[in-house]
Amino acid sequence: MLPQLGHELQVSRTRDEDARSRFVMNLRDYVLNDVARQMQDTYKSRRDALARRDEDVPADGDDVHDLLIDEPIFKFYSAVRYNAQEMCHRAVIPAIDRQREDLSKRAAALSSERDVGGTLTLDPEFQVPRYVEGIDVHLMPGSYVAGDDNGDARGGALYDNAISIFAFGRLGKHMDDIGWSMSKFVRQTFADFKPKKILDVGCTIGHNTLPWAQVFPDAEVHAVDVAAPVLRYAHARAQSLGVPVHFSQQSAEDLKFEDNSFDLVFSSMFLHELPLAAIKNFLREARRVLKPGGLMLNMELPPNCHMHPYDQFYLDWDSRYNNEPFYKTFRDQNCPELCVEAGFPRDTFFHAAVPQYTIVKEDKFKDLIRINPNAEMLAKTGTLAEDCVHRYCFGAWKQSSGGN
Amino acid sequence: MTKLSEKTRGRRHHFFDDPAMDQLLSMLLATLSELSVTRERLFAMQRLAEEKGLFTREEIEGFQFSEDDENALSEDYNRMIKECFYPLGFDYRPTHKVKSADGTSHRPETEFETQDQSTVLRFGGGSNRMKAAS
Numbered sequence: 001m002l003p004q005l006g007h008e009l010q011v012s013r014t015r016d017e018d019a020r021s022r023f024v025m026n027l028r029d030y031v032l033n034d035v036a037r038q039m040q041d042t043y044k045s046r047r048d049a050l051a052r053r054d055e056d057v058p059a060d061g062d063d064v065h066d067l068l069i070d071e072p073i074f075k076f077y078s079a080v081r082y083n084a085q086e087m088c089h090r091a092v093i094p095a096i097d098r099q100r101e102d103l104s105k106r107a108a109a110l111s112s113e114r115d116v117g118g119t120l121t122l123d124p125e126f127q128v129p130r131y132v133e134g135i136d137v138h139l140m141p142g143s144y145v146a147g148d149d150n151g152d153a154r155g156g157a158l159y160d161n162a163i164s165i166f167a168f169g170r171l172g173k174h175m176d177d178i179g180w181s182m183s184k185f186v187r188q189t190f191a192d193f194k195p196k197k198i199l200d201v202g203c204t205i206g207h208n209t210l211p212w213a214q215v216f217p218d219a220e221v222h223a224v225d226v227a228a229p230v231l232r233y234a235h236a237r238a239q240s241l242g243v244p245v246h247f248s249q250q251s252a253e254d255l256k257f258e259d260n261s262f263d264l265v266f267s268s269m270f271l272h273e274l275p276l277a278a279i280k281n282f283l284r285e286a287r288r289v290l291k292p293g294g295l296m297l298n299m300e301l302p303p304n305c306h307m308h309p310y311d312q313f314y315l316d317w318d319s320r321y322n323n324e325p326f327y328k329t330f331r332d333q334n335c336p337e338l339c340v341e342a343g344f345p346r347d348t349f350f351h352a353a354v355p356q357y358t359i360v361k362e363d364k365f366k367d368l369i370r371i372n373p374n375a376e377m378l379a380k381t382g383t384l385a386e387d388c389v390h391r392y393c394f395g396a397w398k399q400s401s402g403g404n
Numbered sequence: 405m406t407k408l409s410e411k412t413r414g415r416r417h418h419f420f421d422d423p424a425m426d427q428l429l430s431m432l433l434a435t436l437s438e439l440s441v442t443r444e445r446l447f448a449m450q451r452l453a454e455e456k457g458l459f460t461r462e463e464i465e466g467f468q469f470s471e472d473d474e475n476a477l478s479e480d481y482n483r484m485i486k487e488c489f490y491p492l493g494f495d496y497r498p499t500h501k502v503k504s505a506d507g508t509s510h511r512p513e514t515e516f517e518t519q520d521q522s523t524v525l526r527f528g529g530g531s532n533r534m535k536a537a538s
Contacts, residue, residue, distance in 0.1 A: 019444035023437045075419040079426055082417055083433050090410050097407050104405075136412040146408055154408055321417050 003169035005160055008240040009106060009153075009233065011095045020091040021165050024084055029168065031080045036314075039077045043068055043310055061304060061312030065320070068313070078321055085139045085166075085322060092161035093141070096154055100147070107153045107236035117244030120235035126249050128226050131275055131326070139323050144204065144227035156205045156233020170388075171207075172358035174241065178268045179208030181357040181365075181391060182299050183215035186264070188366045189352070193295065195219050195263035201252045201282065202270030206234035210243040212266065222262075224250040253281035257289045265290055268299040272330040279330060283342035293400040296344070299354075302392040304331045306378040315382060335394040344396035351395075353381045356388035 002021055004010065013021070046067055047057050058064045068074040096103065111120055133145050140146070140158060147154030163175055171177045186193065196219050200209040203223035213221040223245050225231050235247045250256055252267075252274070265286040271279050286296045304312045312331075319327035336349045355368040368390075370377050381392040418426040453459050469477065 015445060015448065016441045019441040020437050022444070023440035027433065027436075076429075078417075078419040079429050080433070082419070083430050086412065087433065087437065093408050093410050100405050100407075136414065139412045141409040141412050152405065158408065323412065323414075 003164040003167075003175075005164060006174045006241075007237050008110060009103065009157065009160070009237055011092075011099050011103065011157060011161065013095045017091065017095050020087075024087045024091050025165055025168055027080070027087070028084045028166070031077060031084055035073070035077045035080060039068070039071075039073045040310065040314075042071055042073050046071075058309045058313075060309050061307075061314075061316045064309050064313035065316070078317070081317075082139075082321055088162045088165050089140055089158065091165060092158065096157045096161065100152065100154060103154065103157060104152045107232055110236040110239040111232070114239040116239045116242055118235060118238050119246045119248075120231060121246075121248040122228050122231060123249045126226070126228075126251075129251065129253075129278070131278065132226050132273075135323060135325065137273060137323055138318070144225070144230045146229060148227070148229045151228075153229050153233035153236065155227060155229030156231075156237070159230060160205050160207070160233065160237075170356075170359070174210070175207045176211050177356050177358040178299055178391065179211035180215070181354050182208070182266065182268065182297065182393060183212045184357050184362075184365060185352065185354045185369060185393070186295070186297065187215055189369060189371060190295070193263075195295070197262045198222070198264045198266065199224070199255075199257070199262045199289065201255075201265060201267045201286070202273070203234060203247070204230050206238050206245060206247065208268045209234070209245050210238055210241060212264075213243050213245055219263075220246070222246045222248070222257075224248050224252070224255065226251055252285060253278050255285045255289055259288050260291045262289050263291055263294050265294070265296045266298070269301075271298055271300050272324065272327045274330070275326055276329050276333070279333075279338065280341060283338055283344075287343045287398055290398040292398055294398045295395055296339075296398070297393060297395040299391055299393040301327070301331055302378065302381040303333060303335055304328075305334065306375065306381070306392075308379055311379065311383060339394070339396040345399050348397040348399075349394070351378075352393050353377050353390040354393055355390050359388040 002018055002025075043064060050057050058067055128145055133143060136143050140162065142155060142158070144155050144159065146158050160175065163171070167175065172180060186195075195216055198212050198216065198219050198221045200206075200212065200221070200223040203209045203225050204227075206223055209221060209223040213219065221244070223234065224247070225234070226249065228249060231247050231249055235245075238245045238247070248256075252270075267282075271282075274282065283296070290296060301315055304316070307315065316328045316331065318324045319329075319331075335351060336346065339349050340346050350372055353370040353373045355365060357365050360368060368387075370390075373381075377390070378392075381390050383389065416426075420426055420429075450461060450464070454461065
């Protein structure tokens with residue numbers, strides 16, 4: 001079933017465009033299941049052969065990559081997957097471009113005419129970091145700033161439409177499963193914690209922001225990103241869905257909020273798109289803007305230190321080949337040390353494996369959460385398990401009293 | 405309003421030793437995508453025909469080709485297969501530069517044989533001049 005976006009910024013597609021989208025979804029399904037399985041079987045045979053000859057077996061993802069790089073199945077897996085990624089975007093760009101004037105008008109009308117309570121603040125002098133505007137991240141032509149030279153929201157439309165194909169409809173009705181899963185995780189795990197002011201950093205189109213406002217309806221929710229097109233789209237989208245969020249154009253490395261102003265700072269699938277220095281700056285900023293006793297929570301891909309060598313290689317593929325140059329550097333980090341370096345007390349660090357809320361639903365969700373899970377559970381995060389993907393997140397609490 | 409780019413900036417990865425293989429694979433996948441478009445339209449047409457009572461799936465399945473139909477179909481498949489395999493049997497010459505033992509490189513010779521096979525014209529081999537073989 002082709003996923004629908006579920007809001008008023010949906011672009012209409014021709015039958016042929018629907019067919020191309022459907023084809024790409026099926027192609028991705030084929031390469032990520034059938035071909036990936038063959039590649040893993042090939043790896044196991046090669047590894048077992050090494051073990052039988054008493055030779056060293058791969059110790060990490062780099063070793064696995066070296067072992068597989070000349071195998072035909074690796075070449076086909078990589079080439080088909082790379083093409084499928086490009087085709088995700090190529091499948092949706094014609095529809096977006098065909099309706100670009102109308103999309104612009106709709107976004108502007110939603111932003112200015114609908115009384116929902118959210119706001120949009122853009123900074124015309126803002127300098128988008130080179131590590132965002134200079135890279136077509138995950139092979140998205142133009143990146144998050146696509147279309148910005150005309151002051152429109154097409155970068156947001158491109159992201160929204162492409163991930164709806166990319167995710168096989170397994171990210172929830174509004175592509176917001178991560179937001180639901182993480183906000184419900186906080187609500188159910190830290191029952192006494194009632195955040196009144198929440199910040200989502202690197203919010204893109206706000207798809208994982210809105211659930212926070214819905215799970216914590218008494219909270220004031222803010223969201224920041226560096227790219228104007230995705231923010232315009234995010235605000236219009238939130239207006240369409242009737243959820244008040246205050247979107248603003250800011251850098252995670254230099255937030256304009258006052259010290260001690262938020263109860264919770266959240267990010268999702270964000271850190272792996274930053275250079276290491278920027279990650280460290282952000283974590284320091286997160287701590288600065290948190291109130292004493294506040295929570296920083298980051299949902300991300302699992303770090304390599306918890307993964308078996310083959311899964312390290314499998315997830316690092318994106319860093320090598322999917323225009324995600326900072327991915328592996330982040331995944332090679334030690335998350336507790338990153339938090340300590342940012343000033344969080346070591347004993348407040350935690351990480352967790354969180355199931356997909358929109359798939360397992362309310363009655364099973366709480367029982368499947370694993371906070372500070374064992375090594376076996378950690379090794380399975382980030383990849384599809386029997387029921388759903390169990391996502392990795394890590395966090396820390398700002399000390400309750402004392403100075404900054 | 406300028407159009408979005410459909411092409412990612414920067415160099416494209418190739419996974420096979422010869423990037424032409426990667427390009428061929430991309431072309432194959434684009435062709436499969438186009439085929440999906442055709443199949444989807446046919447599917448929709450079939451469903452519409454059923455709803456409007458024009459003809460059914462079973463009638464398509466059970467349609468009996470005449471001998472003339474069979475011959476026409478075979479001819480079309482023959483044409484299509486020949487079209488797809490057209491380079492089979494072509495003689496390929498290397499166009500890359502060849503390195504000599506002394507480290508210099510030159511283009512390999514290209515030969516053209518005249519129809520009566522009395523003359524072989526050689527072209528290349530470090531020279532841009534065409535010269536008749538002795």
